[in-house]
Amino acid sequence: MPRIDARSLARELLAFNTINPPGMERACARHLGAMLEEAGYRVAYHEYAEARTSLAARIGNGGKPPICFTGHIDTVPLGATAWSHDPFAGEMDGDRVYGRGSTDMKSGIAAFIAAAVELAPDLARSPGVLLVITAGEEIGCEGAKFLAGHGLLEPAGAMVIAEPTANYPYIGHKGLAWFEIETRGVTAHGSMPEVGDNAIVKMAKVIGDLESFRFPVDSHPVMGKPTLNVGTIRGGLNTNSVPDEARITVDTRTVPGVDHAHLCKSLAALVAPRGATVRQIVDCAALYTEPQNEWVQRVFDACAPFAGGRPEPKTITFSTDGADLKRGFGGAIPAVVLGPGEPRLAHQTDEWCSMKRIDESVDLFRTLVRDWCAV
């Protein structure tokens, strides 16, 4: 079995332009699938839309479910600022490999594929490994939602989400629920506001109502409090008219125990007296595993040498495919977010990943596979 060098694979993956939108992950997914098939994995491709390709690759048939490693192959756009490195060429400078998706999260995918391919010959008669590589994560976890919603996931017993954490194991993240709130009014000439009904004035009152909104949960012991932020506002077409429409979007970050459908109803009830309507536009559940979980403790053991001591229970600020995949696996499995990228560089101009961290991740993932599969 030819070994896969994770650094080289990361650079290969950067050459696929998977900027989302439009994503177009098929070529990248097929490239990885071919590699995994050659290593003895059973590979299945799943497209939620044309060329929006996720893949699941499985090896092993032991007495318990496999360990799952997951990552997304789409990336965010390049942004307006010019890059000083080619975002698709895998340029290296010292310990850094530059490129869109280097930190978030093609290096993480390269690391778990390198470990999974290297160990493949030992895994056939063990619980084995399930790799879930998704499309469309950056806009609402579309690939993961499709896999979970259509029952396309084989069971797994534990999950590593290789998003950028600089190899620190995080035991989850807040949920994310975005809402659009709309007010309507009646337009009239700006010189006669008494004839109209001003949608922006209504919206100003709605925003005041939102400021006083309290989530119906206590602060979470690890995640802290849920939050609400009004992120955008639009309304009115011209200065000399009474606006008949205004819209805001609201970003809430939730903790376990906050049901998003219920949250939507609560917000709708809060703003209904203003005549406003609420629609949920993005929905990603919170992800959390109790730090006392026995497998999480073993992950902490494995990470200690790279984390400068035994990890403390922490959750990460961004959200992942993890909650949707966990639902697809039936709900109760432990999960950690753990990967080589630098969290602060995700989505930035001149994004890069440390190659030393990529090597560390391969070591870590190898350790976790050996531990899970007893090989």
Ligand SMILES: [Zn+2]
């Ligand atoms: Zn990501």
